[in-house]
Amino acid sequence: MFQPAQRMQFFQEHYFASLGARLAALRSQGGDIIRLDEGAPDLPPAPHIIETLTRAAGRPDAHSYQPQRGFAELRQAWAEMYRRAYGLMVDPELEVLPLLGSKEGIAHLPLAAVDPGQVVLAPDPGYVTYSRGAYLAGGEIHYFPLNPERDYLPDLQAIPPGILQRARLLWLNYPNNPTAATASLDFFSEAVDFARQNRLILCHDAAYTQVCFDGYRAPSLLEVPGAKEVCVEFNTLSKSHNMAGWRVAAAIGNPALIRSLHSLKTNLDSGHFRPVLEAAAAAMTGDQAWLQERNEIYRQRRDVVVQALQQLEIKTSVPKASLYVWFRVPPGHTGDDFAAALLERAHVSLTPGSVFGSGGEGFIRLSLTAPVEKVEEAMRRLGKFVKENT
Numbered sequence: 001m002f003q004p005a006q007r008m009q010f011f012q013e014h015y016f017a018s019l020g021a022r023l024a025a026l027r028s029q030g031g032d033i034i035r036l037d038e039g040a041p042d043l044p045p046a047p048h049i050i051e052t053l054t055r056a057a058g059r060p061d062a063h064s065y066q067p068q069r070g071f072a073e074l075r076q077a078w079a080e081m082y083r084r085a086y087g088l089m090v091d092p093e094l095e096v097l098p099l100l101g102s103k104e105g106i107a108h109l110p111l112a113a114v115d116p117g118q119v120v121l122a123p124d125p126g127y128v129t130y131s132r133g134a135y136l137a138g139g140e141i142h143y144f145p146l147n148p149e150r151d152y153l154p155d156l157q158a159i160p161p162g163i164l165q166r167a168r169l170l171w172l173n174y175p176n177n178p179t180a181a182t183a184s185l186d187f188f189s190e191a192v193d194f195a196r197q198n199r200l201i202l203c204h205d206a207a208y209t210q211v212c213f214d215g216y217r218a219p220s221l222l223e224v225p226g227a228k229e230v231c232v233e234f235n236t237l238s239k240s241h242n243m244a245g246w247r248v249a250a251a252i253g254n255p256a257l258i259r260s261l262h263s264l265k266t267n268l269d270s271g272h273f274r275p276v277l278e279a280a281a282a283a284m285t286g287d288q289a290w291l292q293e294r295n296e297i298y299r300q301r302r303d304v305v306v307q308a309l310q311q312l313e314i315k316t317s318v319p320k321a322s323l324y325v326w327f328r329v330p331p332g333h334t335g336d337d338f339a340a341a342l343l344e345r346a347h348v349s350l351t352p353g354s355v356f357g358s359g360g361e362g363f364i365r366l367s368l369t370a371p372v373e374k375v376e377e378a379m380r381r382l383g384k385f386v387k388e389n390t
């Protein structure tokens, strides 16, 4: 009889994997399910990106293994994106490492940077892969709370000194998943100082920095002067350029860390499919005006959701960025039972906050990843459900 390894206690099937089976069962009974659960963009990338992919795929020389670091033009394209989006100079040769999606790099970085018994500091609620990477490396995880009273910014000084002594790596993520909170450059600056004082590697997950509304611009943590001495930032085209299935991302920052992660990856994977990378370079260097138009579509959906929640007197704030609206469940519910009952009775799928850690209990994450008519219909169903069940 097969016995899984002990470490599998940390690697239970992810919520979205088991949700798939439940959704299939409901659909087989004729349920018209509206999914606002996953953070997967529903819109396609711009046509010039797809054209570059198909053209490259037609070339006979495009099908072999590629180096893990991609080719020079790709790394230069990441540097170009950082220059344009954040006014930053990054060295494409020493400070950029392409990844097979940022999840891959986030999961693997601790293998390159954390020794068994060392502590990884991660937000609660937060993206679950921060802890999974720590467990893979035999590290320990210490969660620090994000709560609405502090606008979901952590109180880093409250991390116990005994934990800090053993800590190696600190994760931040703004615009934030799941809370949609944003952070200022001043906060990032404090975090860089904190990392320096405590000899921590500061990792910033910048997945949502280019999904912003109402004229807001989300900073890169690397905009803090001197940040590259202690930081690495994970960036991805999944959300910024509607390319979640393409698995194109990069680690950008401290050259020694980049070298180490690269070395590890040469043992683990064999790079990307070249046409994907050529199209990714086109995505980052070509016309960016379409991103504004795409963000405006998310903004409209956001307004529909926020307005509907306000009418129901459900507490939420108006997100300036990310793909999410985060709200407290009405009194008398837990987040888990609210999401489960809403799915069963109203056929609307949202994500209970507990999926992101115990700090998410009592909250729901709604993804703005369906056409506005679907979002309107979902909010009508949610309104009816709330009136009937509270």
Ligand SMILES: Cc1ncc(COP(=O)(O)O)c(C=O)c1O
Residues within 6 Å of the ligand: 039, 100, 101, 102, 103, 104, 127, 173, 176, 177, 205, 207, 235, 236, 237, 238, 244, 247, 248, 249
């Ligand atoms: C905060 C955060 N980081 C990283 C990722 C992973 O993105 P990628 O598609 O680049 O692996 C996600 C995906 O949902 C995310 O929400």
